[in-house]
Structures are given as C-alpha cells and as structure tokens.
Amino acid sequence: MSKFQQLRLEGVTRRFGGQDALVDLDLTIERGEFIALLGPSGCGKSTALNCLAGLLPLTAGRIWQDDTRLDTLLPEKRGFGMVFQNYALFPHLTVWKNIAFGLQMRRLPGAEIRRRTDEAIALVHLEEQARKLPGQLSGGQQQRVAIARAVVLEPSLVLMDEPLSNLDAKLRLEMRTEIRRLHQALGLTTVYVTHDQEEALSMADRLVVLRGGRVQQIGTPEQLHTQPANRHVADFMGFRNLLPMKVVTTGVSTVVEGGGLTLQGTPVGDVHPGDEVVAGVRPESLRIAEDGFPATVEVVEYQGREVAVEAVTDAGQRLHLRAADRPAPGDKVRLAVDPAALLLFPAGGAH
C-alpha cells in the first residue's frame, strides 16, 4: 500500500445538529509516528478518528495525505486499517476469513492472500484458532484478530478506537506491549484513541489532548507530563491536587495564597498579582516535611511500595499525597511542596 510522508489535518471540524463535536483540529502526522488522541468521553477523540477513517463526513476542514486530498474519499478508498472498540469481527466468518477479508476485497491472487493471512495469524499467535469463529475466542484473542485484520493490508495508517477498554487489567497491560511491539516491528503509522492517560503516555510518541472538541495541547509524553499547558491537561495528567488560589507577588518567585495556605509556585503563562489561579501539584510531589503546613490524615490506602494518603488542611482543603511510611488516620502531619512542582494555571484556563 502507498506509504505517505505526512498526513495533514487542517481545521477538521465536525458538528452534530449544531453541537460541536470537534473544532478546528490541526495536526500533522509524520510517517511511522504513534499518535494518541487523549481525553475524557465526549471530548471528540472518537469523532476525530471516524473523520480520519471516512466513517463520518467533515463539517469543515481538509485532510491531506502528502498532496492527495483524502476527506472527499469514501472509507473503502482510503486504505486505512481500523480497530474498533468492540472489535467488530464478522461473526459468521472464521478467524482466517476475517483476516483474509480485506485482501479478498483487493482482489489479490489466491496464493498471496493465503501467504499474507497466514503471516498475519502467526504475527498475533493465533495459529491454533484460525478455523474458529470469533464467538469461540476470548476477549484478548478477538482483540488480536481485530488487529491482525487491520494490519494484514499493510495500511498507510492504522486507527485504533479504545481497543483495550473491553479487556481486564492484566490483559490490557499485555496487549499494550503487544501493540507497541507490532508498531515497531511493522513501522506502522498509528492513531490511537484512549481515555486512559497512562496508556497514552506509555505507548505514544506524541499525544493530542482534547476537551470539548478542542485541542488543549499537543506534545510528547514528557512535555505533557512535566509541562501541562492548562489546568485541564494537568487534571488529566495526574495533578490530583488542584487548588483555587490568588497571586500575591510575582517576580523572582511567585507566591500564592488561599485556603489558609501560602505557597511558592511556578506560573504557566502570564500571571499578575491579584489574579485568580489554580495551583496544581501531583500527589507524589507533595511530601511530609517538618517545615511544611499542618494537615490531618483522613484516609490511607495501601498501594504496594507506598501508601496513598488523603489529608485535610486546617481550612478544610483536601489533599492527595504519597507516603513511604504508613501514617494512621487522625495523625497530624506537616506537608510541603517544591516551588518547581507547584504549577500555577490562570483560573479561566484555555478553552
């Protein structure tokens, strides 16, 4: 199948009866990249994927594959592979025939269809199940059939719509590695939709965070993890403590106060004294220290190497943190946070 150098989405927009599902998505996908579209349900990530696949027409915008305009083509003419959330395996066809289906549609010679189908089956380790119907397979096996069916055509782009969300936790981890391995082995360009930030961070080369149909941030996992662009991305990236505060001073160090606390932080974007901000900090950046502010432990959850603690400040602000030793509920502790780990986002946030 034709390999492209670049896939460009220009102002891709989709409205459903006046409701904006996706607004002005600009994205350039380089060949071989693994892109994750990340966001809560209803953020437009599946809409974006369906627009790419051609299953939904665009309301506005264009999609280019190098110099070819794609958004006017029917899905069957785009040559993309797609893995659906519910797998969408053809229930009346055996595993082998499911995987061979796309090759048969291309009217390839019989010998080539047999060879490539057998190879794809070997790739996902389903030799034993080749003659079975999808209904006789476990969820993980069905998932592998769906992936093999999409990649057997050597598509220029593979689209995956929350492919792991129907699997149990252990299998999800295994399949995550499996998909990443396939991606590397076959050099497939992949667009992967998920609502699981951990999944997106661990698999993707670049992430696109969406909210309410609008792009919040595009960047590498490291960029998103350490420098979230706004409070919504931060919320999604594991900043569980988001405190409404007010800026006191700016300059060498930015000081904020609110809820009985006065803290030093790092502003993201422009902040001025008197501005309302949201101060975000990860549970793992909040430490128990002698020189900190007082709080009372309320809930302690055992999580293996450490414990997750929920504490309440004297002014009633709930905070999440990690602790190595195990405090008891009711304990008085003192908490501190590094100025670099406390990010200050303008309270309005980007849209």
Next chain:
Amino acid sequence: MAAVTETRVALRHRLAERGIDRQLLLLGPALLFVVTLFVYPFFYGIGLSFQPEQGGPFGAYRSFFADAYERGTLTTTLWLSLPVALLNVGASVPIAYRMRGRFRGKRLLTTVLVVPITLGTVLTAQGLLNFLGPTGWFNRTLMSLHVIDEPVRLTHNYWGVFFSLVITGFPFAFLLVLSYLSGIDPTLEKAAATLGAGWAQRFRRITLPLLAPGLATTFCLTFVLAFSVFPSAVLVGDPAGETRVISIAAWHAGYEQYDYPKASAIAVVMGLVELVVIAAVLGWRSLLYTGSTGGKG
C-alpha cells in the same frame, strides 16, 4: 413458622437444581385450553380423514388426488403463495435496509408501511376493487392518459388475490426483517468499509449472510399466511377457477358436500404441504451461520 419457610425455600432450591420450576405449573389451565380446543380437534380431524364412507381408510385422500380439479388447487395455492412470500420478503429487505438507521420521519414511514396489518382482508379487498377494478381509479387514470384503450383486468383473477396478499403480508415481513436487521451491529459494515469493501460487497458478504436465517424464518411465516388464503381468494379472486385455492376446496367439501372426511383429508394435505416447504427452508437455514450478529437483537 421459620422452620417451615426454611424447608420451603430449600425445596424450591432442590427443585431448581434439577431444572424444575414449580411456577410453570401455572401454565396448566392454558395448556388444558390448548389441548381441548386445538390438539384434540386436530387429531380428531386427522382421524376423521381416514374414515370416509367408501374407499377404505385412504379413500378421501385418493378421491382428492384422483380428481384433477381438486388436485389442481394445490398448484394454484402454491403458485400464489410462493411468489407472494418471495416478493414480500424480497421487497422488505431493501426497504428495511434503507430504514435501519435513524432519520427524520422514520416513525411516520414505518407506520404507513405497517398500517395494512390493521385493515383486515375484507377492507383490503374492498379497497382493491375500488382502486384496481375495471372502473377503478387506476384504470380510469391510465385510460384518460391514453396508456391503455380497455381496462386492465386486475381483480377477480390471480392478480387481485396476489395484490391482496402482498398488502396484508408485506407489513409482517417488513417488521420482522427490520427487527432482524437492527440486530446486526452497524460497526460490522463500517469495519468492512475500512477493509475496502464497497456497499454492494458489504451487503453481499456481511449483511446478507447475517440476515439470511432471519429471512428464512420470515419467508416461512409469510408463506403460511399466504398459503391459507381464503377470504381474498373469494372476494377479489376467481373462486371457481383461477384462484380456487385449497382452502376453498376444503370448505367446499365440508360445508357444501357435507363430506367431513374429505374436508379433513384436504386440510391434512394442506398442513403437510406447508410442513414440507417449511422443512425445506429451515433445512437450508440450518446450513447457515445462526449465532450472534453482534447487535442488540
């Protein structure tokens, strides 16, 4: 008291473990009703068909098959009911296929398509006579447009019964096919599309195979409905000739000749022919995939 309740619960559990549900006993009266009003007369009729006044136990059957006029009712009825059933199922598929999605006016359109169910055969017959009769709107329009010089005969013959059966049978077929179609997961077709299948291939390779078992069932039901045609064969047909269907023959034997054994024999033949057709269709159906179709059907 507590002890009594405990043993009761335990007994129910013990029965449940053996697959016995005592509440099914509540079906008893209904079962009795069916046995006295259907099963008993049914077997009584079969017995009666073997007791003709002359010709031994198979005399009634022999006299039916020996008489070409009587025997011919079988082919007449099949010649009506098979094409009608095929048309009803065949026409339902594309219409239901177009209507499986969500669109504005779906409810109205479905209602219009299904309303004939409520009309009943007599009303349908009257409408057909008014519309398709020699002085009906249809012929008058065609004549005033000079498409035809003489009225086309569409009532009191084969076509009158044919149209009547289509009007009353189509809604059943359509409703069944629509529900079978909506039981097929729509993402299967999307998946086929991303794999390079055009709409015709998607229909032929994915939708049709998954729909086929449902079509077989629908065919059987509409066939039985059309095979037992009686009122419209009399009202808009030619009950003495072209549309002398088998139920007319049975009625004739029973209530004009008062030959109950022969009427029963004709009824048994009627039932057997239906069984043969249904068995053939269901036999073919059993060769198909009949499992889950992915949807919520």
